[in-house]
Amino acid sequence: xxxxxAIVTPVLTSAAVAYGHELSxxxxxxxxxxxxxxxxxxxxxxxxxxxxxxxxxxxxxALSLLLSGIARVLHFGQGTAFYTENPLFWTKVGAYLxxxxxxxxxxxxxxxxxxxxxxxxxxQVSQSLANRLRWILNIELVGFGLIPLLASLMARGVxxxxx
Ligand code: HEM
Numbered sequence: 001x002x003x004x005x006a007i008v009t010p011v012l013t014s015a016a017v018a019y020g021h022e023l024s025x026x027x028x029x030x031x032x033x034x035x036x037x038x039x040x041x042x043x044x045x046x047x048x049x050x051x052x053x054x055x056x057x058x059x060x061x062a063l064s065l066l067l068s069g070i071a072r073v074l075h076f077g078q079g080t081a082f083y084t085e086n087p088l089f090w091t092k093v094g095a096y097l098x099x100x101x102x103x104x105x106x107x108x109x110x111x112x113x114x115x116x117x118x119x120x121x122x123x124q125v126s127q128s129l130a131n132r133l134r135w136i137l138n139i140e141l142v143g144f145g146l147i148p149l150l151a152s153l154m155a156r157g158v159x160x161x162x163x
Pocket of ligand 1: 025069143156
């Protein structure tokens, strides 16, 4: 019985971490898509607050995506070297960091909205700011759409130097 538990527990833990990674990805994508469709010039109070909340969810999911990814590299994957020796892995990490850097602009914009919202006022969002945010979100969505392709290739050893 104890022997069975010793085999099953690591498998279930690894599956849970893998699921956490995939769920975080789904949450990130859903949050970005929602932001993409909610963003508009001079949003009403409800939309502005919703955008702030959705961006917080995005931030938490992006952090969980990173932490579960690191856990897979270090403990629950195919061995750390299997990833770190593959340039596709680093391309994936680079794409994640690039998307993360891009998301700073919308995030800082929403954080600044907290000031008027607290005073009961509405944030001023011009048409050009709304367009810019929409474009940034479009690029982030394409990035998030492409990263799983890099992940699928990397998971199958594509990109590893031939021995
Ligand atoms: C720095 C951040 C990340 C790290 C360190 C990381 C690491 C990993 C690792 C180690 C695996 C397991 C591969 C295997 O089964 O051997 C994996 C799988 C996967 N990752 Fe990530 N990941 C990161 C970010 C992301 C992001 C941003 C996405 C999506 C946008 C993503 C999507 C996936 C998917 C879909 C898989 C499953 C691939 C498959 O088994 O076919 N990862 N990741």
